[in-house]
Amino acid sequence: MARKRKGRDLHGWLVVDKPAGITSTSVVNKVRWALDAKKAGHAGTLDPEATGVLAVALGEATKTVPYITDALKAYTFTVRLGQKTNTDDAEGEVIASSDTRPTDDEIKAALGQFVGDIMQIPPAFSAVKIDGERAYKRARDGEDFEIAARPLWVEELLLIDRPDPDHVTLEMTCGKGGYVRAIARDLGEALGCHGHVRDLRRIWSGPFDAADGIGLDQLNEHAKTTNLDHLIRPLEDGLDDLPRVHCPEASIVKLRNGNAALVMGDVDYGEDCWADHNGQAIAVGTFKSGELHPTRVFVRD
Structure with missing residues (x-):
């Protein structure tokens, strides 16, 4: 018989403003420890040196992580022009340089090619798997390999500051799977001057x-107390991008047992949605002929 996990049954989201110099996994572990939570996970990894929104899911909210991962996110980042690094950020080794410095108008003109549906090659130093092994491990070992380009939706990419000729600050809104470091690298190549990310901040992610x-x-100051409980946002916030239908009392048990059940709402056939009863999410699933066919159920008893 499996050993029961110790800790409190907490269900919801805690939004952390992640500082630089710590991994996303370490932040999740710290949140779990500080809140004495049984279960925690995060939506959307940030590089160790990146800052900003890291949404930590607690308990049953971990089942809504994919919907936050798929949601739009926004970043501000500074590109160091004139230098290319092997990691595409300031932590890496400079492997190429240029004295060319584009004008603001040239930068604005180049940004257009990175908006909309684009194909992006992730950085060599990334967590992408190549034949079952992380790319960054192969890169650290000096291996020569290729990473296939991946589709990315970029909603917006704007120039918001030019503090000096060597630096440009941009703001990007994009979908799932985007690498800001790759944007900086490819922008530098498009401008003929090279480039890498100097600093990066995620300013929002979905509803967070x-x-x-x-x-x-x-978090450390109030660790192992209940002083932070009021900051835990509802599990339902993780379903913000999905339409909602009403779950009548008679359907609750069926849905929680993983069976299709009657729901009420104005949702198209085959559309993903979530069923709520008195403001509490019961299940997520696909709407078909007046019934919700659940793919995830939430039990908080």
Whole structure:
């Protein structure tokens, strides 16, 4: 018989404003420890040196992580022009340089090719798997390999500041799977001057905003107390992008047992949605002929 996991049954989201110098996994572990939560996970990994929104899911909210991962996200980042690094960020080794410096108008003109449906090759130092092994491990070993280009939706890419000739600050809104480091690298190549990311901040992710995030100092200060419980956002926030239908009392048990059940709402046949009863999510699934066919169910008893 499996050993029961210790901790509190917490269900919802805690938004952390992640500082630089710590991995996303380490932040999740710290949240789990500080809140004494049984279960925690995160939506959308940030590089160790990146800052900003890291939405940590607790308990049953971990089942909604894919919907936050798929949601639009926004980043501000500074590109160092004139230098290419092997990691596409400031942590790497400079492997090429140029004295060319584009004008603001040239940069704005080049940004257009990175908006809409684009194909992007992830950085060599990334968690993409190549024949079952992480790309960054192969890169550290000095292996020569190729990573296939992947589709990415970029909603918007704007120039928001040009502090000096060597740097440009951009803001990007994009979908799932985007690598900001790859945008900086490819923009530098398109401008004929090379480029890499100097700093990166995720300012929002789906319904979660960096301005609402808790810092690690506050997390440590109130660790092992209930002082932070009021900051835990509802599990339902993770379903913000899905349409909602009403689950009548008679359908609750069926849905929680993984069976299709009657729901009420204005949803198209075959559309994914979530069923709520008195404001609480019961299940997520596909709507067919007046019934929800559940793919994920939530039990918080």
